[in-house]
Amino acid sequence: MGNATGLRWQTITGGIADSIFKSQISRANGKLVDFQMELGALSGQSLQTPAIRYCLEMPEPKHILFLCSANRMRSPTAETVFQDWPGIEVASAGLNIGAEVELTPELVEWADVIFVMEKTHRNRLTKKFRSQLKDQRIICLHIPDEFAVMDPELIEILRRRVTPHLPPPWPREAKPSE
Numbered sequence: 001m002g003n004a005t006g007l008r009w010q011t012i013t014g015g016i017a018d019s020i021f022k023s024q025i026s027r028a029n030g031k032l033v034d035f036q037m038e039l040g041a042l043s044g045q046s047l048q049t050p051a052i053r054y055c056l057e058m059p060e061p062k063h064i065l066f067l068c069s070a071n072r073m074r075s076p077t078a079e080t081v082f083q084d085w086p087g088i089e090v091a092s093a094g095l096n097i098g099a100e101v102e103l104t105p106e107l108v109e110w111a112d113v114i115f116v117m118e119k120t121h122r123n124r125l126t127k128k129f130r131s132q133l134k135d136q137r138i139i140c141l142h143i144p145d146e147f148a149v150m151d152p153e154l155i156e157i158l159r160r161r162v163t164p165h166l167p168p169p170w171p172r173e174a175k176p177s178e
Contacts (some may be wrong), residue, residue: 060168065111066092067121071100073149074117078158079151087167095124108132115162117143139165 061155066078071094079092079133091110108114109131114136116122122140126133146156 004042062088062112063110064088064166065107065114066088066090066117067103067125067146068092068094068117069096069099069121070094073147073151074145074154076100076144077147077150077154078115078162081155081158082162082166085166086169095121095128103129105129105132107108108136109134111136113137113139113165115139115141115165117141117145137165 005142064082066075066082068075071092075092075094079090082088082090091100091101091107093099093107095103103125108125109132114127115126116138117134117140119140122138125138141158143154143157143161
């Protein structure tokens with residue numbers, strides 16, 4: 001848990017660099033600090049290839065918490081799958097006594113978004129940690145306790161159900177499709 005607000009430089013090259021630039025700026029949730037537009041010089045490509053280099057000041061990362069019962073299968077898998085997602089910091093915990101990582105009031109307060117695997121987890125969370133729950137968004141993923149850790153089917157379900165609630169996977173090197 002440690003990313004901070006910072007400047008992020010990005011370079012886009014190719015014939016549609018301008019449209020990619022506009023699209024990425026609108027999706028990035030950052031403040032445009034500086035940009036340069038040249039032919040080839042920024043990207044090391046031929047002088048006929050357009051290139052845009054820009055800098056964004058990115059907001060604080062969102063804190064994402066994944067919860068299940070024992071923190072042995074589903075929530076650690078989710079934490080692993082999304083640990084490198086740009087713009088977020090992730091953690092996982094379990095609601096049961098004796099969970100690998102037991103949920104604490106501090107973790108609840110740290111989280112901006114809490115993903116629970118089942119409705120019962122939401123009920124237990126709101127009952128036990130009512131005073132720590134402020135503006136956190138709680139999202140139930142409806143994933144039953146029938147998967148092993150890092151099960152490929154579980155990973156696919158997590159990607160399908162969690163990704164729409166995350167910031168776009170940005171910044172990444174954007175390249176036009178050829």
